[in-house]
Amino acid sequence: MQQILDAIQADDTSSADFAALELPESYRAALVRKDEVDMFEGLTTKEKDPRKSLHVEHVALPELGPGEALVAVMASAINYNTVWTSIFEPVSTFGFLERYGRLSELTKRHDLPYHVVGSDLAGVVLKTGPGVTRWKPGTRVVAHCLSVELEDPDGHSDTMLDPQQRIWGFETNFGGLADVALVKANQLMPKPEHLTWEEAASPGLVNCTAYRQLVSRNGGDMKQGDNVLVWGASGGLGGFATQYALNGGATPVCVVSNEEKAAIARKMGAELIINRSEEGYQFWKDEHTQDPKEWKRFGAKIRELTGGEDIDIVFEHPGRETFGASVYVTRKGGTITTCASTSGYMHEYDNRYLWMNLKRIISSHFANYRESWEANRLVAKGRIHPTLSRTYQLEEVGQASLDVHQNKHQGKVGVLCLAPEEGLGVRDEELRATHLDKINAFRGV
Template identity: 80%
Template sequence: MKEILDAISSADATPADFAALAVPESYRAVTVHKDETEMFAGLPTREKDPRKSLHIEDVAVPELGPGEALVAVMASSVNYNSVWTSIFEPLSTFGFLERYGRVSELTRRHDLPYHVIGSDLAGVVLRTGPGVNAWKPGDEVVAHCLSVELESSDGHNDTMLDPEQRIWGFETNFGGLAELALVKSNQLMPKPAHLSWEEAAAPGLVNSTAYRQLVSRNGARMKQGDNVLIWGASGGLGSYATQFALAGGANPICVVSSPKKAEICRAMGAEAVIDRNAEEYRFWKDERNQDPREWKRFGARIRELTGGEDVDIVFEHPGRETFGASVYVTRKGGTIVTCASTSGYQHEYDNRYLWMSLKRIIGSHFANYREAWEANRLIAKGKIHPTLSKVYPLAETGQAAHDVHRNVHQGKVGVLCLAPDEGLGVRDEELRSRHLDAINRFRNV
């Protein structure tokens, strides 16, 4: 690994130099183990601790197949799917790996008694398999997490509709929280030149997800002037949704859970912010019954902030806890677009407020190839910025996942893989200098 890192650090290394590097037989990776999937049985979700289930260990380098690339990972980040994997909820990811392993002789590599996790990376291409022409050893890249086979016609209009669509590092093996990663070459995108490795690794999954959810024709089709309610507006997903709303001329109404998170939203440029804890919104009376009076109080508060208007779009991802309120507060003809359910998958809402007011619920999952590329392009141009707040070494990924699980983080939590220090990998200092305050915004609060 030292020779690989030396080549990446050198200003003179050529593609031929990278191609000549020996690939090691093993590498360090963050894993979960198949024989430990019941370790948290009977515990409440909140008490399941990723620090106990995530391992740092040496694993074998996988065989490189056609259309694939082996990437030296300089940095990665923690997403909520990393937390789900680590606590084996809502189910163990080993079922995903077993099913993927049955697709072909090549995919059998993924069905292992351990799972290398992680759905983000920034790094350097080391090797490419047969049929790869767009990328070569030495290319600096980031990777989106869409893995598809595209043997069915269903995926050729929108790659997310491919029957074999999977999220790399969650539903496949050999993910990005490691020193090396195996990806399909069509997951690769150019690394934004003005960002460090850890900054470039942070946006991937959440930035593309928010882009499809709000901006794309496959999502809410946000337009100028829209009022957009954003739950968790300073978090991993919400921080990008807030930026897309502001950049697109919309009016974000940011919902957060603390004064510090409210401060971050205002620093991004949002004017309408609701601290749901300070204002004591309780949308459920108990485990079975919601409180419509709280929906109405919440709706009235939104109208105070918008000059009497209801929201056109709700950016939903908490799920069970908030969904009833989300449906209620959306304007007639408006849209609730949902991409996750971090507080529970069984949603309940009063359908009268949906059907009689002609509202729409849209399901949105990650992003297709083009959406991921467009989202990354906006990062590279300095239009949308990383929301990295804290960075851990690979050995402390369990603590990083614990922070996300307990919602004590802001924005995104990064992980250094091969990169020995933060701040490395910047190639365009001039562009960086123009956006330095925005790049560091989540670190400075």
């Protein structure tokens, strides 16, 4: 691995030189073990500690198949799916690997007694499998996390509809929290060259998810002038939703939980901010009963900020806790887009406010290759910026995941893999200097 790192840091190594590098038989990787899936039995979700289940070990380099690439990973990042994997909730991911392994002789590689996790990366292509023509050894890349087979017709209008659609590093093995990752070549995209390795790795999953959910015609189809309600506006998803609203001529109404998070939203350029702690909203009277009076009070606050206008699009991801309020405050004919349920999957809302006012609920899950490419292109152009707040070493992946699990983070938490330190990998210093304040908006928070 040191020879590979030296070649990357030399910055003038040719593609032929990269192709000639000897690949290691094994590499460092963050993983969970199949024989430990019951280790947290009897504990509450909050009590489950990723530091106990995530291990950094050497694993065998996987066989490279057709249409695939091996990438030297300079940096990666933590997503909630890594947290879910590490605490074995809502189910163990080894079930995903077993089902994938039954698909073909090639996919059997993924069904192992360990699961290498991680759904983000920035790095350098080391080797490509048969049939790959676009990506050459030595190419600096980032990866999106959509893994598809595309042998069924359903996925050919929108690859997210492929029956064999999976999230790489969550529902497949050999993810990005490692020194080497195995990806399909159609996951690769050019690295934004004004960003460091850790900055370039951090947008991936959440940036592409936010793009489809809010901007794409498959999601909210946002237009100029729309009022967009963004829950968790300073978080990993919400931070990008806020940027897309501002970048696209919409007006984000940013919901945050404290003044520190409100300050981040203002740094991004948002002006309409609702601090939930200050306002004291209690959308649920108890575990089973919501309070429509609080929905109404919330809607009144929104209209106070917008000059009397209601919400055109709700960017929903908290789920159960907020969904009733989201449906209520959306304007007649408006849209609620949902991509997650971090506070609970069983959503409840008053359907009268939906059907009688012709509102729409649109489900959104990650993004297809085209949407991911567009989202990454906007990052590369300096229109959308990373939300990286802190970076850990790969050996500290358990602590990084615990931070996210306990919601002690802002934006995205990065992880250095092969990169020996932060701040490396920038080639376009001029573009970087233009946007340095925005790039660092979440740093140290």
